[in-house]
Amino acid sequence: MSIGENKQRSLYSYVVPSTPIKKEKKQFSAYAFIAPTTILFAIFYFYPLIMSIIDGFRNVNLMGGTGTFAGLHNYKMIFSNGDFLNAFKNTSIYTIAIVLFGTFIPMVVAVLLNLNIKGKSIYRTLFFLPMVAPSVASAMVFSVLFENDKTGTINEILSFFHVKPINWLGQASGILPMIAVIIFGIWALIGYNMLLFLAGLQNISSEYYEAAKLDGASGWSSFWKITFPLLSPTTLFVVVVTVIGGFQVFDQIYMLTAGGPMNDTTTMVYYIYQSTFVNQNPGLACAMATILFIILLIFSILQINISGRNKVEV
Incomplete structure (x- = not known):
């Protein structure tokens, strides 16, 4: 094996292990950038959506309180x-x-x-x-x-x-x-x-x-x-x-x-x-x-x- 091939192999063995680390850093940076938007979306959109679906099966008091379970009563009232x-x-x-x-x-x-x-x-x-x-x-x-x-x-x-x-x-x-x-x-x-x-x-x-x-x-x-x-x-x-x-x-x-x-x-x-x-x-x-x-x-x-x-x- 020539000296040039040994240098190439050593260089390759030096570069390859660092590649996953660089990818992880890039992925972490990407997630860090989208995290604020994702958190705000979850708080102001996803959470109200879930609660709205849940409250559709309850008798909710507008002034407060969790309300009582009503089953499909609200949906029956809608279509009737x-x-x-x-x-x-x-x-x-x-x-x-x-x-x-x-x-x-x-x-x-x-x-x-x-x-x-x-x-x-x-x-x-x-x-x-x-x-x-x-x-x-x-x-x-x-x-x-x-x-x-x-x-x-x-x-x-x-x-x-x-x-x-x-x-x-x-x-x-x-x-x-x-x-x-x-x-x-x-x-x-x-x-x-x-x-x-x-x-x-x-x-x-x-x-x-x-x-x-x-x-x-x-x-x-x-x-x-x-x-x-x-x-x-x-x-x-x-x-x-x-x-x-x-x-x-x-x-x-x-x-x-x-x-x-x-x-x-x-x-x-x-x-x-x-x-x-x-x-x-x-x-x-x-x-x-x-x-x-x-x-x-x-x-x-x-x-x-x-x-x-x-x-x-x-």
């Missing part, structure tokens, strides 16, 4: 009470509407603002402003817009066309209150979803469009056969996030309609709030919150599985 089913129906209508319009409109806006147009940075900022404004303040502005009498901005505009004032937020057994809430929800979502679609568009290589242009493809054909398929992961993420946000809607309901009129705009989260703080029944509210969590979990898992099976190739 038409108010919860009505809240689920209203939530589903709201969610379907904002998913359809809150996905399509931001996608179109993002495609337009991704073009080489003058002042696109200003337009992007204007569309994103609703995300910066507090939802409660925005809801107060919309309550002025949809004011039921002649002082409401929309009714004042309609008066120029000799249209009588419309009771937007107080029409009993009508669709106008839900439409007003849906319009607010779509307006609040456009900026955030547009930003997500812009990020997805900028990850699409320009070579696809150049090749399509050489083949004589039109703008619509390029969008349908290139942009839309390659945006499918972003679209899936937008849909899932929008569905979760739709089922958790509360601010605009509380500020615009307070669940009325005649519970026509009462959603699941608003009904959970009423059950807890108005009806003084936290156990029932926790049971409803558990059902809402299961619905969102199942939907998210289904969406992810569907996305993994239906990958579109360009």
Whole structure:
């Protein structure tokens, strides 16, 4: 054996034992960095989730105390009470509407603002402003817009066309209150979803469009056969996030309609709030919150599985 081979072997035997130690140090550093976030997540998210599930099986006193075991009593009350089913129906209508319009409109806006147009940075900022404004303040502005009498901005505009004032937020057994809430929800979502679609568009290589242009493809054909398929992961993420946000809607309901009129705009989260703080029944509210969590979990898992099976190739 040559001297060079002995040196290489000695060097190898010196380096190899230190490798696991370096890996352990790196792993320890990684765990140290994620530990604060993990601890805070466990305290403020995981622990309340577990306690909410447990309290769904108990009669809980809002003023304190552990409460007594109630079994499935709270869940029986949920499905025997038409108010919860009505809240689920209203939530589903709201969610379907904002998913359809809150996905399509931001996608179109993002495609337009991704073009080489003058002042696109200003337009992007204007569309994103609703995300910066507090939802409660925005809801107060919309309550002025949809004011039921002649002082409401929309009714004042309609008066120029000799249209009588419309009771937007107080029409009993009508669709106008839900439409007003849906319009607010779509307006609040456009900026955030547009930003997500812009990020997805900028990850699409320009070579696809150049090749399509050489083949004589039109703008619509390029969008349908290139942009839309390659945006499918972003679209899936937008849909899932929008569905979760739709089922958790509360601010605009509380500020615009307070669940009325005649519970026509009462959603699941608003009904959970009423059950807890108005009806003084936290156990029932926790049971409803558990059902809402299961619905969102199942939907998210289904969406992810569907996305993994239906990958579109360009």
